[in-house]
Amino acid sequence: MKQKPTLRDVAQYAGCSITTTSNILQGRHNLYRAETVERVLSAAQVLGYRANHIARSLAKQRTATIGFVLDPNHARLTHNDYAQHVLDGVLAYLEQCDYDVRLISPRSSSLERLWSRIDNGTIDGAILLAPVIGSPLLEWHRHSRLPVVVVGSTLPESYGFTTVDIDNESAMATLTEWVIQQGHRAIGFIKGHPLHWSAQQRERAFRQTLMQWSVPVREEWILQGNYTIESGRRAAEQLLRQSSLPSVVICSDDGSAAGFIQRCTELGVRIPEDLSVAGFDDEPLVQPLVPYLTTIRHDKYQVGYLAAQLLHQQIESGDTLPQRLLLPGTLIVRRSVLPAPALTHFAPPQSTEGGSRP
């Protein structure tokens, strides 16, 4: 029908200047007589005026939009339950402060194109979702002034990113410690995806905790995984081929735990009677598969929510000092880990200073 009304139209209809109209529509009512305010407001109402955010953004040099950037290596959003929960949290927070989200899923190869897809003036800041090791996204940040918060990957501090993530190390330490306290001394491990920092951290915490408690680390029981059910199945086959077996296997994630358990069961090894298994993530998607899995739960929604909050603060304040926020996981004890068979007494932790862990 008719063109959308602009600020000028409203001003004209109200019989005052564009400046006045703009000010009043932005809520600066006290600058003007009540009568003027009323006139402008009703003019806007009558004409069905809605501000053009593009023009506003250009003038204010502020878009009230943040970018939610997927890693080019994560092909699809879908296969990633993590992403959705985080995104939900982000949306929930941003809704409150009237920010919007632009979804950026850079599949393109060229670095140049990738950057211009992200940093082209359309966003005030970005949330990087779990960039993997060596991701081009990390490189890009050096060239950009844009506030950025990384979620789902706790990069080494040297990268200088503000980060919100779960505390992989301490959560895995807690889990491992608990397993040891159940009397286990023969402990296997399934590693996570080799390109994820979280996988590195979980493995490191696992190894360290074993050492602290003087539990031997048996490399042949440490198997490669990649955060998928399939990789858990493969790990099972590999492990069961060996002559001596651990009494428990700690998995870097619930997916591989589920695959591991599945394959073990198929091969006649009963879980947890013959072999205990622990997971990590309390993944709702695998929960129905192995409802009895002992695991670590953490709040991904919260990660997103806090990341959005932090980013929002950085944008508003202009202060981009890197911070890091690590949310604790909680141990969920179910039935998949039984106390170790014979052993009940065993060595106390090596007395360095790795005393009590929160």
Place this chain on the structure above:
Amino acid sequence: MKQKPTLRDVAQYAGCSITTTSNILQGRHNLYRAETVERVLSAAQVLGYRANHIARSLAKQRTATIGFVLDPNHARLTHNDYAQHVLDGVLAYLEQCDYDVRLISPRSSSLERLWSRIDNGTIDGAILLAPVIGSPLLEWHRHSRLPVVVVGSTLPESYGFTTVDIDNESAMATLTEWVIQQGHRAIGFIKGHPLHWSAQQRERAFRQTLMQWSVPVREEWILQGNYTIESGRRAAEQLLRQSSLPSVVICSDDGSAAGFIQRCTELGVRIPEDLSVAGFDDEPLVQPLVPYLTTIRHDKYQVGYLAAQLLHQQIESGDTLPQRLLLPGTLIVRRSVLPAPALTHFAPPQSTEGGSRP
């Protein structure tokens, strides 16, 4: 460090006008001498120029962005596997034509605010994700000139929306027909979410097919569900309380099918030996729960991809005639539906003309 370079900076550095620079950077190379082109390109290169899309959008009155609009009634993106697959498809298509996606999840109550969140000049078109019956989104469209494609809800034609969806009616008809052909004549049904058009359509197709084949419709076997596992469990309890039971239950979705089966099993009814069950959606999330479920599969990714394509065309061509695209589902036969016990011969379809269905 330094401010981001603007077009003016590049022009100045290259020693030519802004117009020239703009033209060349937009690829109109043939307008200028090769030498000029070279100069501008390298200037842009050296300065690390990246066009400001906000300014571009304002000038061109085109944002190269579409809105992916969730229904205010779908609280979270997460609980919706459908949404993610569609979104993946959308992203995949838009990537190709250099469009971006703005995620709009309107939780606000006020209609006025809702509109201004969507139609504020920041998008060229919108994809409405499965608006429910009575959604304010549908109302909004009347007032707007924005090209819109609805996915996941096949609205009545009278709404005048372009639509991409799976063909609920014919898929459910296919499934029901197949069940009947397995010899079943005592058929129960679990309905979908009462606010979804898809639920209505699936139910209608179910009833119609039964009538076409002169199979009696027993209202006491038609149970309310709402596309969740929990609602399937409730339906099971309700059904099993009855004195006479159907030989098969067709569920409006895999979720309720899974819940139904779960609860039946708990109550000592064996599936499919005692009772056959069919689902709908081939939901990957419940697949591990009931891997033997006979169901209808459809391609949600494709829905998103085609919706984006259609929307893109409408934006580019300016032609907004409502179209509708219904993608067929395919019957996935697994083990959860057995041939009906005694009966092998039964009435042929009523000879209207509901002959063979693709």
Place this chain on the structure above:
DNA sequence: CCATTTTTTGGAATCGCTTCCATACGCGGG
């Protein structure tokens, strides 16, 4: 060598809104 094309290039308006700063007006005090 000049008029006429053709090829290159640039001036300036525009997109819709924000915001700095100037102007106009009314009023009490010196």
Place this chain on the structure above:
DNA sequence: CCCGCGTATGGAAGCGATTCCAAAAAATGG
């Protein structure tokens, strides 16, 4: 009667691109 100040309002310069159209330069032809 004039100065200065507070209150209301508007003018105009951006923001960083695009694009229409005209001007300048080079090429063509008679």
